[in-house]
Amino acid sequence: MKELNISTAAGVFDACAAGPPDGRPVLLLHGFPQTGLAWRRQIKALAAHGCLVVAPDQRGYSPGVRPRRPGDYRMSLLVDDVVAITEELGWPAFDLAGHDWGGAVAWWTAHAHPGRVRTLTAVSTPHPGALAAALRTDEDQRGRSRYMIDWRETPATEERMLAHDARELRALYAGKVPQDGVEAYVRHLSRPGALTAALNWYRAGRPDGAIGAVEVPTLYVWSTRDSAFGPAPARETERWVDGPYRFETLPGVSHWIPEEAPDTLSRLLLEHLAAHGGHGTAGDAPSADLPKR
Template sequence: MVEHLNIPTPAGIFDAIAAGPETGRPVLLLHGFPQSSSTWDHQVDVLGAQGYRAVAPDQRGYSPGVRPDGAANYGMGELVGDVLAMADELGWPVFDLVGHDWGAAVGWWTAADHPDRLRSLTAVSTPHPAALSAAIRTDEDQHARSAYMSEWRNSNTEQRMLDNEGEALRRIFDWKVLPSKVDEYVRRLSEPGAMTAALNWYRAGRAGGRIDKVSVPTMYVWSTEDAAFGSAAAFDTENWVTGPYHFQMVEDVSHWIPDEASELMTSLLLAHLSVR
């Protein structure tokens, strides 16, 4: 049975969903934009039933209790710090980390900078940041795909996305996600300050410094119909992982893998965790 948690940290209180015994192997699942912890409903439920302790938080800006003003408060250092602070509060010295979209980006940086804290990494959709940066510079297709990142930094993006009951925000999902889930995402991001906080992840700019290669056991899941991330960065990601690596390409699925192909995503995750 899925529970609702509050996780207090120095930055504030994170809302989360969780399942499984307190003594189970810990798994932290991070959502992306423009979603919430409920992205992982299916995975949390099944992981919990399999004896894992699965926790999926609403990340910084999405949890009302951690919604600071100003883009500078949404840099990668703060986001990785949130992951470690939540794990500390949960009593997890070592844990498995799973992330989709922005959650995967946070996962890559956490794995690169704090490999001692992770048993494994599962990154969904978003490639290794260095592979993505290289592809944006050298691959015309990826450069075009990534243009939205600059557009979303504009000051009028909040109003444009939320006007007409979130019509533009809903279109992002391209009718690949259940309407009830999209309704929930739109409702959450319509809370006061929530959309600005979510967009501040883009406005905070690139993380400082060069990201290292990842040494922890890693699975990267990429879908062929992903509109945001093309094959150049996806295939190059293996060059940025020095530990055991598994690349899983999913055919005919969009960017929204955990929602659109929830059962497949869960089976891939269970298989990855079972050998680590």
């Protein structure tokens, strides 16, 4: 795995990458409070099967793209970042996967740019429309989402999270993320302005517009012990995908799927890519080593 610096009009994104230069392009989007390192096991697995994999540190997580205003983290700009990154990489079409907030960005990108997104894999995060419906009707999901109000409305949240050797921040990962990952995330988010930038994703306000059904082949991976997303929006997500759809449930796994169940997720990703080798279609599946661009 190597480090990349990807220059865009918004600034320079840091990223980790692996795989052959002519491999099938795959972009992986991390969530809160992590970095592209969250995908390290999937990067290795996909690269071993001939994919060219890039996992950027997203807006606010990359020091070179860290605006101060919460409004600069609205969804339309996060989607623009995905487009700018892939254009800089020279990818006219690519496979897209996202976890947590990265999953939300992936849903919005697939909806806005179906001609560029070959396949979508959403990890943990339901379709935004399904989540919105659950927040209106499902008390369980409303309870799971209350933490967002605190993180959005309390200016001192980052001070509290970082106090006492980042005890509260560390508690989010406890028992779910490998210790070397925990230390890397805490070190990264303890740098001046980094955690505030990450929390600005919650403080940016509502998306600019509504999102409809997604047309690209979609894999949605949800886990039964996810503290943030309950079964109601997970089940509802199927109604928001018009293309080929696969829903996988991981029993006994928490919200941190890429690191808690890395081998299972890597297998599901590879199966999804193999099933949808052609751009935006279910046909033309590539050979088992998945080198097709």
